[in-house]
Amino acid sequence: MRLLLSLRELLNRSSFQKIRLPVILFALTVLLLGSVAVYQVIGDRIHVRGTIISLFLKQPDQIHLAWDGNSANSINLRWHTRRIYTPSVVGYRQLGESEWKMAVGHQNFSGSNGARHEVELRNLLANSTYEYRLKGDRLQGFWSDTFELRTSPPIGESDFDAIYFADTGLIGRRDGLGTGVEKIIEAIAAQHPLLTLAGGDYAYYNTDKRYGSLEASIDVWLNQMAPVFTRSVVMPTYGNHETQLQENMTPWANRFAIPDNALNRGNYSFDVGNAHFVSVFAVFEQQGLEPQALDWIRQDILAAQAAGQTWIIPFMHVSAFAEGASHPSNLALRSQLGPLFESLGVKLVLSSHDQAFERTYPLVDVPEKNRPTSQSKTCYTMEDGVTWLKTSPSGKESNKSGSFSIFKADPSPWVAVRDNTMHVFTKLHFSAENLAVETFGVRGDGQPPVVLDSFEYTQNQCAA
Numbered sequence: 001m002r003l004l005l006s007l008r009e010l011l012n013r014s015s016f017q018k019i020r021l022p023v024i025l026f027a028l029t030v031l032l033l034g035s036v037a038v039y040q041v042i043g044d045r046i047h048v049r050g051t052i053i054s055l056f057l058k059q060p061d062q063i064h065l066a067w068d069g070n071s072a073n074s075i076n077l078r079w080h081t082r083r084i085y086t087p088s089v090v091g092y093r094q095l096g097e098s099e100w101k102m103a104v105g106h107q108n109f110s111g112s113n114g115a116r117h118e119v120e121l122r123n124l125l126a127n128s129t130y131e132y133r134l135k136g137d138r139l140q141g142f143w144s145d146t147f148e149l150r151t152s153p154p155i156g157e158s159d160f161d162a163i164y165f166a167d168t169g170l171i172g173r174r175d176g177l178g179t180g181v182e183k184i185i186e187a188i189a190a191q192h193p194l195l196t197l198a199g200g201d202y203a204y205y206n207t208d209k210r211y212g213s214l215e216a217s218i219d220v221w222l223n224q225m226a227p228v229f230t231r232s233v234v235m236p237t238y239g240n241h242e243t244q245l246q247e248n249m250t251p252w253a254n255r256f257a258i259p260d261n262a263l264n265r266g267n268y269s270f271d272v273g274n275a276h277f278v279s280v281f282a283v284f285e286q287q288g289l290e291p292q293a294l295d296w297i298r299q300d301i302l303a304a305q306a307a308g309q310t311w312i313i314p315f316m317h318v319s320a321f322a323e324g325a326s327h328p329s330n331l332a333l334r335s336q337l338g339p340l341f342e343s344l345g346v347k348l349v350l351s352s353h354d355q356a357f358e359r360t361y362p363l364v365d366v367p368e369k370n371r372p373t374s375q376s377k378t379c380y381t382m383e384d385g386v387t388w389l390k391t392s393p394s395g396k397e398s399n400k401s402g403s404f405s406i407f408k409a410d411p412s413p414w415v416a417v418r419d420n421t422m423h424v425f426t427k428l429h430f431s432a433e434n435l436a437v438e439t440f441g442v443r444g445d446g447q448p449p450v451v452l453d454s455f456e457y458t459q460n461q462c463a464a
């Protein structure tokens with residue numbers, strides 16, 4: 001009561017009357033927004049340049065991990081804070097240790113509202129789990145929740161999982177096509193892979209404008225992926241949506257750390273254990289790759305094999321083998337990559353774009369004959385050809401069909417398994433002598449994931 005009386009006295013003082021309106025407006029702004037922002041007027045538009053006062057604590061968000069160096073002993077962390085003056089600081093310790101170590105990084109670009117931070121953790125132990133936490137807004141003592149990250153096995157060793165997913169969309173699309181987004185994220189997080197390969201077509205900004213800008217939509221996408229990206233490394237390749245259709249690649253590429261061996265930010269590669277992953281920048285419906293890109297891919301794979309890497313895994317967005325009506329095969333891509341990958345001994349190619357699951361038998365003589373080297377659906381050897389696996393969608397159904405992609409009635413003879421009734425993602429397990437490949441189907445209605453397809457390549461012989 002005394003406080004209310006004092007407030008009333010203050011409001012009634014003549015000296016306060018002159019500034020009463022601005023003070024009340026300021027207080028209302030703070031109460032409504034929880035912050036006061038810095039604005040810059042450019043032309044006829046007002047740009048928010050940063051938040052200088054945050055009343056309410058906000059966790060760092062958009063957290064994601066990447067390997068832009070040696071995957072066994074370093075890791076790149078990126079995140080966003082609402083306040084632009086929050087320092088880029090990570091606390092980390094090996095699981096079981098009591099003392100936190102600190103690593104200091106920098107802000108890497110402005111993007112949309114707030115600050116984007118980057119820290120490189122180095123000199124980590126291979127095949128190890130670390131706890132980490134990020135410096136949060138406002139109070140120097142405020143830290144984010146604690147998360148766990150893992151380093152990879154040493155180069156040449158094995159025993160780890162990678163999951164490829166693509167064509168996600170944002171949760172809660174108004175057109176109702178995002179029927180699997182939440183459950184796919186849950187299912188991938190439950191697998192807790194060491195690595196995720198993001199296969200493109202993430203936010204579908206041209207058909208989902210709820211967040212007002214592409215930058216804001218990317219922020220939302222990164223946050224919806226938090227159950228996966230705070231614990232598993234993400235290495236992206238881009239799709240037709242990140243490069244066309246009212247989007248452009250720059251804001252996406254600005255957010256992801258990739259190795260410095262990249263060609264045009266879309267083709268790049270990295271090693272994990274005994275595997276070598278190659279992002280192939282394939283984003284056009286019918287157009288093939290530039291000669292420069294083909295040459296880069298060839299040289300990159302030859303170098304990885306010369307260094308002793310066993311499994312070469314190209315991953316991309318557009319599919320060379322696809323029999324759905326929404327986005328059928330890119331035949332130019334097929335005629336380029338078929339002979340190249342066969343000659344290099346590649347065994348598995350991952351792609352998406354056409355919203356249904358399809359995978360071939362191991363093929364040789366692509367594109368002329370597309371001849372299967374085996375009729376088995378479960379086991380292949382290093383003598384077999386290349387399996388082309390299309391995993392799509394991981395959340396969002398097709399705008400073209402209003403559903404999953406519609407198959408032609410009879411599959412071509414090289415199709416081993418196909419399904420267009422569920423959302424999907426594909427898990428690769430690398431062990432000393434085998435590569436096991438499992439594709440999971442997710443209906444999106446709460447039913448548990450089912451295994452749609454399972455096969456392996458072995459360096460030994462398949463059981464009779």
Ligand SMILES: [Fe+2]
Nearest residue numbers: 201239240353
């Ligand atoms: Fe696509």
